[in-house]
Every structure is written in structure tokens, then in C-alpha cells.
Amino acid sequence: MSAVITEKLNISYNNIPIIKNFNAHIAEGEKVVITGDSGTGKTTLLNALLGFVPVSSGKILLMDKVLNKDTVNELRNKTAFLPQEISFTIGQAKDIFFEPFTFRQNKAHRPSDDKIFEIFSYLNLPRSSYEKDFGELSGGQKQRILLASVFLLNKELILLDEPTKGLDEKAIEKVMDLFFRETDKTIIATSHHPKWIERSDKQINIENYASNN
């Protein structure tokens, strides 16, 4: 089974072409890193793979199924996603962390308190951060809380938009160890981090598909 296939994908934003003729084949379990300067469409690509950004032409297949209005909900049940912009102002850290596990689809993976604090301590998150307003936390803490949530969801296709943003080298190592040892999971991350790129199986430079090429 393939995790992601794109065929002749073209994506525009406000009628301005962003990504042109993007063809990719990502096998199940593969760790892929998407690189390229900011503004070249890395985030747009991840959003398109999740059906948040309409494609102008071409096809996206996730887990061998064409992404369209009839399959989008079913496919999103198999994904986990860390967005890049995470300065949410709604709710406490624990709401943001725990909310995904209240969805019917994820109830089976609802973590025990022990499990939550195990991963919190692994990621050097103080227990007190769990009780704080999400907006009060530092960028790196927000990032690690969401990464913990995304990891525990145990999905087959994980999309991470700049997972190393705001993290120090030690935390980056830990996050990488956490995700890269999941051999059966497909992970697509956007990153500039040399180590993340080095540990990935495949690198896609989105600039090769930028519309101005």
C-alpha cells in the first residue's frame, strides 16, 4: 500500500499558482521531509493533502484512496496533524491536549494519566503546564504538548508542519527519537533541521515544483 500518491498536482491560492506539476509517491512507513524556503508552499502542500486547500488540477491519493468530498472524512480519520501556527487562544493546555481523544474516532486511544505524564516527562514538560491556559505557555511548550497529543493518537499517516520549531537541540533529539522509531507509521514533515533531514528516508524540495520554475 502507498501512503501518499500525488499525480500532476497543481495548487493555486487566490488564483496565483503555488505548486506546479507535483508528483510524489510515498510508501507506507516512509519518513519524508519536505524542504524549501519559506513561502514556497510547504504548508500549502500539507494542507492540500488534508483537503483544507483545494487543488486546481491533479489527484491526491491517501492510503490508495482518491481524496475527494466523499472520502475526505474517512481519510482524515487515519491522519494526525501538527499545524505550524499553534498560538491558539481558546482553552487550557489540557483541553487542547485532550480534546482529540474525546472524538469518537479516537476514544480507543485515550491515554491514561500515567501515559500522559510519561510522555510529558519524556518531553521535559512540567506537570504544571497541563493546568495552564494554552496561551500562557511558551512556543516550545505548546509545540511539545501538541506533538505529544499527535503522537499518542497513533495514526498511520502523520503530517508535521515544522515539528522542530521553537525547540532546543535536546528536545529535537527526543522528538525525533519518538517519531522515527515508529517504523510502521508514515511521517511527512516540513523542516529545515539538518538532523531531521538526515534521518528521513526521502527529501522532497518543494522549490523544484514552485510555479516560478
Add this chain to the structure above:
Amino acid sequence: MHQTIDISYFNLFLGYLLLIIPVVVFYHFKTHLVKDSLVAVLRMTIQLFVVGLYLEILFEYNDAWINSAWWLIMVVVAAFTIVRRASLKKKFFLIPLLISLAISLFLIDLYFLGFIIELDYAFEARYFIPISGILLGNCLKTNILGLNTFYKKLHSEITLYRYYLANGATRSEALIPFMREALRTAFNPLIAGISVIGLISLPGMMTGQILGGSSPNVAIKYQIMLMMAIFVSTVVSVVLTILIANNFVFDKYGNVKPGVMKPSSTANRKEPRKL
């Protein structure tokens, strides 16, 4: 029952003379509020005289059809007002608002007038029109607050919504935090108002009833039941509007259609004071 003492037109004029005080104060401090104040008072006067005239006619005929037509006009005006004040697009919100206001108001009117006050004639203009008016006025405020919060938050926190969707939420599940915020913003003031009623101010309807000759004992019972009716009808209308509107607002991918919120927010514009 005592009759309320009428105010003669001369005495009404004497009442208007009090306006000189705020006008002088505003003028002295160069607030540029003099014109606004005078226009507001003029508008109030005209509007109330017109309404007085309508109500006289409505009460005289006391006809189910005429009363229902008036009720419907109030619902339509309320729906238009909410759309405008909450900076929403008519295209997406007018029909949901009309449906939700009509349903919530109809049900609560029926329950309140039919089962609690036990009117023989549920369309009795003296009850039906003012009660519907008070309920709608409150629906207006809570809907403006609720809808504005819901769709503004959804707009500013679209990544949170996407974060939930992409992590296995259905559309309704992903919208729960936004519903929570909208309900909190819309109903905190109402709950606070209910909890201090009678302490800080006597509510308008109760005051009116007492002036009209009712015993305080009757007036408070009406007030309590009215607060219940306001509470329920506003909650039902806000939730129902959002649920119905969401069928128009999202596309098949669960994405917000472009142009749901008007680009320039007029929601911060000064709201008319509650009287």
C-alpha cells in the same frame, strides 16, 4: 385594578426639558455628542409613537392573523438586524436566523402563554405581542454576541479547527470549542443579569406591571417566568442558528466557504444602550 395616571402632552414637554442638562454638559465638554443625543431622542420619540399607534390598532382588532403578521415582521426585522450587527453575510445567515428565531420564539410563546399563563386565546394581543417582543429583543443581543464570537473565533483560529479535523474530529466535534466560546460569551452577561435581578434594578416589565396596577406578588411571578422564557429562547435560538447556518457555511470538505464574515468588522460599533 388601578389605572395608570396618564401624562398630558404639556407634562411630556416638561419631561423633554430635562434634556437641556445632558446637552449643556456635552456641549461644555465638547464631546460632539449633542447632535447624536438629539437625533437619538427624536428617533425614539417617532418610533415609540408609531409603535403606540400600531399597538392601539393591534389591540383593537385583536385578530390572530394580524397579530401573527406583526409577530412575523418582528422576526424578520430581528433577523436582518442580527446579520448586520454581527458582521455576517446575508447569503449564509438570513435564512438560518429566520428559521431559528421563528422556531424558538414560537415554541416558547406557545409554552409560556398557553401552559403557564393559560390564556384562553393564545394570540391575545396584550400578551402575545409584548412578550414576543421582549423575547426577540433578548434573542437579538445574545445572537449578535454568540454568532459574532463563533464565526470570528473560527476565522481567527482556523488552524485549531483544522487541527481537530485532521486529527479525527467530525465537523461537529471540531466545532465544539467554538460553540463553547460562543455560548460563554453570549450567556455570561445574561446569567449575571439573572443573578442580580431585583438587587440592582427592578426589571422593566415588573416595574411596568406595578405602575400598571398589578400587585408586586403577581409582577414577580411574571418576571420569573419571563426570565425563564428569555433564558430558554435565547439558548435555543443561538444554538439552532449556528447548527442550521453551518449547513450553508461549510463546503463538503468541512472548509469554511470564502466570504462568510464581512471583511470590515462592524461589531465593535457602539451598541444601543439597554433601557
